[in-house]
Amino acid sequence: MSETNLIWIYRDYQRCSGCRRCEVVCSIKHEGKIWPEASRVRVFMLIPGIEVPHLCSQCHDYPCVEACPVGALSASKETGAVLVDREKCIACGRCIDACPGKIPYIHPTDNYAVICDLCGGDPECVKACSEGGWNALQLVRGSAGYNAKLYARTPEEITRDLARVIYGEEIAEEI
Amino acid sequence: MKGYAGKFLEVDLSSGNIRETRISEDVLRQYIGGRGLASKILWDRLGNRWSEVDPLGPENILLVLTGPLTGFAPGGRICVSGKSPQSNGIVGSTVGGEFPIDLRCAGYDGIIFTGKSEKPVYLLIKDSDIELKDASHVWGKGAKETVLTLVKEARKEFESRYRGRGLLKESSMLYIGPAGERLCRAAAVLAKWSHAAGYGGYGAVMGSKGLKAILAKGTGPLPEVHDAEKTMECINRIIKASLSAEFFRRWGTGSGGYAVGAETSSEPIMNWQEEWHDEKSFGVDKFEPFWVKKFWGDYGCATTCLKLAVINFGPFKGSITDNPDYENQAYLGPNLGIFKPEGNIYLTALIDELGFCGIQAGNLLAFAAELYQRGILTREDLGGIELNWGDAKAFSDLLKMIIERRGIGDVLAEGTYRAALKISKMKGVDVTKYAVTSKGIAIGAHGIRSEKDYPHYVSYPCSVQGGDHTSVAYIPLDHGNSELNSILYDSGVVCWFNFFSKEAQEALWGLMEAVTGWKITPDEWFNVMSRRILNIQRAVLLLGGPDLRWDPRIHDDVPQRWYEPLSRGPYSGKAVDKTRIEESVKEYYRAAGWDERGIPTTEELKRLGLDDVDKKLEEIRRALS
Ligand code: SF4
Ligand code: SF4
Ligand code: SF4
Numbered sequence: 001m002s003e004t005n006l007i008w009i010y011r012d013y014q015r016c017s018g019c020r021r022c023e024v025v026c027s028i029k030h031e032g033k034i035w036p037e038a039s040r041v042r043v044f045m046l047i048p049g050i051e052v053p054h055l056c057s058q059c060h061d062y063p064c065v066e067a068c069p070v071g072a073l074s075a076s077k078e079t080g081a082v083l084v085d086r087e088k089c090i091a092c093g094r095c096i097d098a099c100p101g102k103i104p105y106i107h108p109t110d111n112y113a114v115i116c117d118l119c120g121g122d123p124e125c126v127k128a129c130s131e132g133g134w135n136a137l138q139l140v141r142g143s144a145g146y147n148a149k150l151y152a153r154t155p156e157e158i159t160r161d162l163a164r165v166i167y168g169e170e171i172a173e174e175i
Numbered sequence: 176m177k178g179y180a181g182k183f184l185e186v187d188l189s190s191g192n193i194r195e196t197r198i199s200e201d202v203l204r205q206y207i208g209g210r211g212l213a214s215k216i217l218w219d220r221l222g223n224r225w226s227e228v229d230p231l232g233p234e235n236i237l238l239v240l241t242g243p244l245t246g247f248a249p250g251g252r253i254c255v256s257g258k259s260p261q262s263n264g265i266v267g268s269t270v271g272g273e274f275p276i277d278l279r280c281a282g283y284d285g286i287i288f289t290g291k292s293e294k295p296v297y298l299l300i301k302d303s304d305i306e307l308k309d310a311s312h313v314w315g316k317g318a319k320e321t322v323l324t325l326v327k328e329a330r331k332e333f334e335s336r337y338r339g340r341g342l343l344k345e346s347s348m349l350y351i352g353p354a355g356e357r358l359c360r361a362a363a364v365l366a367k368w369s370h371a372a373g374y375g376g377y378g379a380v381m382g383s384k385g386l387k388a389i390l391a392k393g394t395g396p397l398p399e400v401h402d403a404e405k406t407m408e409c410i411n412r413i414i415k416a417s418l419s420a421e422f423f424r425r426w427g428t429g430s431g432g433y434a435v436g437a438e439t440s441s442e443p444i445m446n447w448q449e450e451w452h453d454e455k456s457f458g459v460d461k462f463e464p465f466w467v468k469k470f471w472g473d474y475g476c477a478t479t480c481l482k483l484a485v486i487n488f489g490p491f492k493g494s495i496t497d498n499p500d501y502e503n504q505a506y507l508g509p510n511l512g513i514f515k516p517e518g519n520i521y522l523t524a525l526i527d528e529l530g531f532c533g534i535q536a537g538n539l540l541a542f543a544a545e546l547y548q549r550g551i552l553t554r555e556d557l558g559g560i561e562l563n564w565g566d567a568k569a570f571s572d573l574l575k576m577i578i579e580r581r582g583i584g585d586v587l588a589e590g591t592y593r594a595a596l597k598i599s600k601m602k603g604v605d606v607t608k609y610a611v612t613s614k615g616i617a618i619g620a621h622g623i624r625s626e627k628d629y630p631h632y633v634s635y636p637c638s639v640q641g642g643d644h645t646s647v648a649y650i651p652l653d654h655g656n657s658e659l660n661s662i663l664y665d666s667g668v669v670c671w672f673n674f675f676s677k678e679a680q681e682a683l684w685g686l687m688e689a690v691t692g693w694k695i696t697p698d699e700w701f702n703v704m705s706r707r708i709l710n711i712q713r714a715v716l717l718l719g720g721p722d723l724r725w726d727p728r729i730h731d732d733v734p735q736r737w738y739e740p741l742s743r744g745p746y747s748g749k750a751v752d753k754t755r756i757e758e759s760v761k762e763y764y765r766a767a768g769w770d771e772r773g774i775p776t777t778e779e780l781k782r783l784g785l786d787d788v789d790k791k792l793e794e795i796r797r798a799l800s
Contacts, residue, residue: 017470017479020273021414024475027396028407034246034475035396036280037344045273046330046345048322048367049468049483049495054342096341105341108394113341132418132477134470155342166467166485167495174323 006080006143007118009126011053011151013162016136018043018051022125029124030117037108040116041125041137044155046175050166052158053137055125056082056103056116057151060143064115067098072113080143081118089113101152176200177401178243178690179208180284184305186298188384189233189290193305196287204693205704208242208284209254209668210267214711216287217265221258222791226720230260230376231358231383233291239349239389240285241275242668243691246397247406248683249413250476250670251275253349255364259375261535261590262614262641263723264716266375267665271473272366273347275668280393292385295356299329299346300391301336310387317528318352318365319495321388325350329390343392350388351378352530353578358382360590361535361617365527369496370473373532374616374643376590401692409686410475416679417477423675424470426459427480428501433458435501436509440746441621441628443510445548445564446541447611447736450622451744454514461516462498471497478673484520491517491567494524499533502644505620506537511544512564522567529578538617539591540570543583545609551602558582591617593723608735612642614716614725619644624737625746629656632756633763636731639712645671650759652766653701655680662705707783709767710775714788717774717795726799727773731760772799 023039031038041055058080065073065082072088073095075081082104091111095104104113116123129137144151156175163172185196198212206215220236221228228234238256245251253275259266278285281302295310313321329346337343347366354362355378362378363371381387400406422430433455436442440451455461465484472479486494499507499519507526508519526533546552547562554561558581560572576584586601587594595610611618613635621628621644623635634647638658646665649657664671667687674680688694695704719725733751740750764771768779774796780789 014468015470017468017472019470019472019476019479020474021477031396032403033396033399036276036474037394038396042344044342044344045347046326048369049471093339093341102342105343106339132470132479133424134479166483168487168493171319171323174327 005078005121006141007121008058008080008140008142008144008148009055009118009123010138010140012136012138013052013158014165015134016043016051016053017132017134018045019132019134021128021132022053022137025124025128029119038114040114044159046155046159047163047167047171050159050162052155053125054101054103054155057101057148058082058144059100059149059152060146061149063098063100064095064104067094069094076117079118079121082115083117084113084115086112099152100149102154103152176203177692178398179203180279180282180398182283184283184286186286186288186307187290188288188292188296188386191307193307205707207666207704208245209240209269209666210256210662211666211708212240212285213238213254213256213267214265214708217256217258218711218715218788222715222787225258225715225718226724228258229721230258230263231379233384235380235383237288237377237380237384237386238285239288240668241279242666244667244669244686246276246279246475247400247410247690248667248669248686249410249417249673250472250478251474252668252670253278254665254668255372255377256375257377257380259377260360260379261376261616262716263719264614264639265712266616266640266643268364268372268375268377269665269668270349270364270366270370270372271670272370273474274349274366274389274391276397276474277347277391277393279397280395281391282393282395286389288384288386291383295385295387297325297386297388297390299332300389301333302392302394313387314356315353318350318368318530319528321350321352322348322368325388325390329392333392343394346390346392348388348390351381352528354530355379355382357578357580357588359531359577359588360593361531361539363530363532365530369524369527371527371532373534374640376535378530378532400690402689405689406686409682409689412682413673413679413686414477416676416682417673420478420675423480423672424478427482427498429459429462429498429504432501432504435505435621435628439627440625440741440744441623442505443541443611443620443622445512446510446545446609447622447734448545449743450624450741451746452509452514454509457504457508457514457516465516465520473670476670476673480672486517486520489517491521494521496520496524496527499523502620503533503537506534510537510541510620511567511570513567514565518567522570525571525574529574531574534619535590535617536574538611539587539594540573542591542595542609542611543573543587546598546606551598551604551606552583556583590615611734611736613638613734614641614730615723616641616643618642618734622737623733624741624749624751627746632733632751632759635733636756636760637763637767639709639716648763650763650766653697659701659705659709662708663700666708703783706768707785710780710783710785711788713769713775714792717792728799731773732756774799
C-alpha cells in the first residue's frame with residue numbers, strides 16, 4: 001500500500017451550509033439520479049442549523065470489514081476506502097453495528113450495504129463543497145491513522161456537541 | 176410523465192381518510208405545479224361557490240404543492256395555497272427547506288387537505304406509509320419545541336419500524352405555531368426553525384383544520400427526468416451563475432438593507448410615515464457578529480444566502496433566526512422604529528417562534544403603534560402597554576396579546592386591513608388610511624414614492640397577490656420583474672434567488688424541457704399559460720367573500736399613505752400621483768386583457784379556454800355595471 005495515494009475526507013461540521021450539494025453529486029455519480037437516501041454521504045439535520053455530513057472515515061482498524069461474516073467488505077489498497085462487494089453482501093447489517101458511527105446502511109431498494117468509496121480517489125462531494133466555498137468537506141492526502149476513527153461518530157453525538165456551541169446546553173439536551 | 180412523481184395525496188381531515196389521487200398530464204402540462212396548479216384545483220373545486228367559502232371554515236382546501244423543477248433547480252421550495260384568509264383570493268406562498276424533496280422522494284408531488292380534524296393532528300409520511308397522528312401534546316407550542324418534539328418522535332417511530340437497515344435520515348417538516356392555531360390572519364406555515372410561507376395567511380388555514388404539522392421521509396429518488404444529461408447540464412449552468420453572485424451569497428437580501436433605506440428611499444419607517452433612513456448601525460456588517468453560521472441553504476442550493484443568527488448574551492439572549500433577511504430587517508426594524516440589530520433579531524426570532532409572517536406581523540404592529548402615536552389607541556386599549564416606537568419589548572408584549580386574542584389583540588389578530596375596519600367603527604375615526612395593504616395583504620418592504628426601487632405604480636394595485644413584493648404587476652407583462660415571471664418560479668416550484676442572472680433564467684427554460692420533456696417556449700408561457708393562472712387568480716379576487724370583496728374602482732390602488740409626501744431624505748416632497756396611478760392601472764388592464772373595469776374580458780378568457788371562469792364573472796360584470 002503506497003501511503004501517498006491514501007486520501008481522507010476531513011469534515012468541518014460548523015461550516016456545513018446544509019446545501020446537500022454533496023448528496024446530489026454523490027447520488028448522481030453512484031446511482032445516476034438525485035437520490036438523497038442513497039447517497040454515500042448523507043447530511044443529517046436533527047436540529048435545524050446543525051447539519052452533519054455523515055460518511056465513512058476509514059478507521060485504521062476497519063471494524064466493519066472485520067465484522068462482515070461473508071467477506072463482502074475490503075479496504076482499498078489504493079485509497080483506503082471501504083469497498084462493498086454487492087454480490088457477496090447479504091444485508092445482515094453487522095457492519096452497521098460494528099461501525100462506531102453507524103455509517104453504513106442498507107440501500108433503500110436493493111439489499112446491500114452502502115459505504116463511501118471515495119469515488120476511487122477523486123470524491124465528487126469534496127469538489128462540490130469546495131466549489132461552493134463552504135469547505136465543510138476537504139480532501140486530506142495520506143492516512144489520518146488512529147485519528148480517522150475519531151470521526152466515526154453517530155449524527156446524534158456530533159449534533160449534541162455542535163448544539164452546545166451554537167445554541168447552548170438546553171437545546172443540546174433535546175437530542 | 177417525466178419530472179413528476181405522478182401522484183398526489185388527498186387527506187380528508189374530517190374523516191381521517193387518506194388516498195392517492197392523480198392529475199392528468201394535460202392539466203399538469205397547462206398548469207405545471209405549485210401556484211399554477213393550486214389555481215386550477217381551487218377553481219375546479221370551489222370556483223362555483225367561491226364567494227360563500229369561508230377561508231377559515233372546513234370547506235376551504237389547503238394545498239401543499241411542489242413543481243416538476245423542485246429538487247432539480249437549485250433551491251427547492253414548496254408552494255402553500257388555498258382560499259386566502261387575507262385576500263379571500265388565491266395566493267401562491269412558497270417556503271424553502273427539505274420537506275418538498277422528501278415529499279417527492281416519498282412518491283408524491285403534493286398534498287390536498289380537505290375538511291377539519293376535531294382533534295389536533297399531524298400527518299406523518301414515510302414513503303407510501305402514511306398516517307394521521309395525535310398532535311395534542313404539541314398544540315400551543317412554539318416553533319422550537321414543535322420541531323424538536325416531532326422530529327425526535329418520528330425518528331423513534333421509524334427506528335422501531337425499520338430495523339436492521341441502518342440509520343434513516345430525519346423527517347423534514349412543515350408546521351404552524353400558536354399564531355396559526357389561534358387563527359391569526361398574519362400566521363405563516365413554517366419550515367426548519369425560521370423559514371416561512373408568509374403571504375396569504377395559510378398558517379391560519381392549517382390551524383383552522385386542526386393540522387399542526389406535516390412530516391415526511393422519502394427514501395426513493397427524485398422523479399425520473401426526460402433527459403438526465405441535459406438536466407445536469409442546465410443545473411450546472413444555474414449553479415455556476417449563482418456562485419458568482421458574491422455579495423448576494425454573503426449577505427442575502429440583507430445586502431440591500433442599508434442601501435434601500437439610504438439610497439432608494441423605499442423602506443418602511445414607522446408604518447411608512449417615512450421611507451428614508453441613513454442609520455449606519457443597520458448596515459449588513461452590524462448583523463454579522465450574530466451569525467453563528469455564515470452560509471445556510473436549502474436542498475441543492477448554490478447560493479445559500481441564509482445565515483443562522485443567534486443572540487448569546489444580553490436581554491435578548493436565546494433568540495434564534497436566519498439573517499434576518501431584508502424584509503424582516505425592514506419590517507421588524509425601522510418600521511417599528513428599531514435601529515439596532517439586537518432588537519430586530521429578537522423580534523424576528525419571536526415572530527418565527529410564534530409562527531407569524533414577519534411582513535404581515537411587522538405591518539400590523541406598526542399600524543397599531545401609529546394608532547397609539549396618534550392617541551387613537553390608548554394605553555388602556557392596549558392592556559397597559561406603552562407602544563412606543565423602538566421598544567422591542569412592548570411590541571413583543573403586543574404579539575402575546577394577539578396570539579392570546581386578549582382585548583385589542585383579538586381585533587389585531589384579524590390582520591391589518593380587517594383590524595383597520597373594526598377600529599374605525601370602534602373609534603369613530605377612519606384609520607384605514609394607516610393600513611398599508613393591498614387586497615388585505617401587507618405590502619412588501621419596497622415603497623414606490625421615490626420611484627427608485629423595482630415596484631412600479633401598477634405593481635401593488637394590480638398584482639393578483641396584493642401586497643406581495645415577490646409577485647408584482649409590471650408592464651410589459653413579459654418583463655423579468657413581471658408577475659408572470661413570478662408565476663413561473665412559483666409553479667416550477669423553485670427559489671428565484673438562484674435566477675437573478677440572465678444566464679440562469681435562460682437555463683431554466685432548458686431545464687424545464689430536460690426534466691419534463693415538454694417544450695414550453697417563453698412565448699407560450701407569457702401569452703397563454705401564465706395568463707390562465709393570472710386570470711383565475713384575478714377572478715377569485717373579484718369574487719372574494721364572504722366577509723370582504725374587492726371593487727377594482729376602489730381597491731386597485733396604492734395604500735392611501737403613499738399619497739402623503741415623504742418629508743425626509745433625498746426624495747423629500749415626493750408622493751404618488753393619483754392621475755398617473757389611474758392611467759397606469761388602465762394601461763395594465765388593457766395589457767392583461769381586462770376590460771376598463773378591471774374584469775377579464777370574455778374574449779381573453781375564451782382564448783385561454785377558461786369559459787367557466789367567464790361564465791362566473793358575469794355576476795361581477797352585473798354588479799359593477
Ligand atoms: S456540500 Fe458541503 S456545505 Fe453542502 S451539505 Fe455537503 S458538506 Fe455541507
Ligand atoms: S451488511 Fe453486507 S457488508 Fe455489511 S456485514 Fe452484512 S454482509 Fe457484510
Ligand atoms: S467509519 Fe464505519 S464504515 Fe468507515 S471504516 Fe470505520 S467502521 Fe467502517
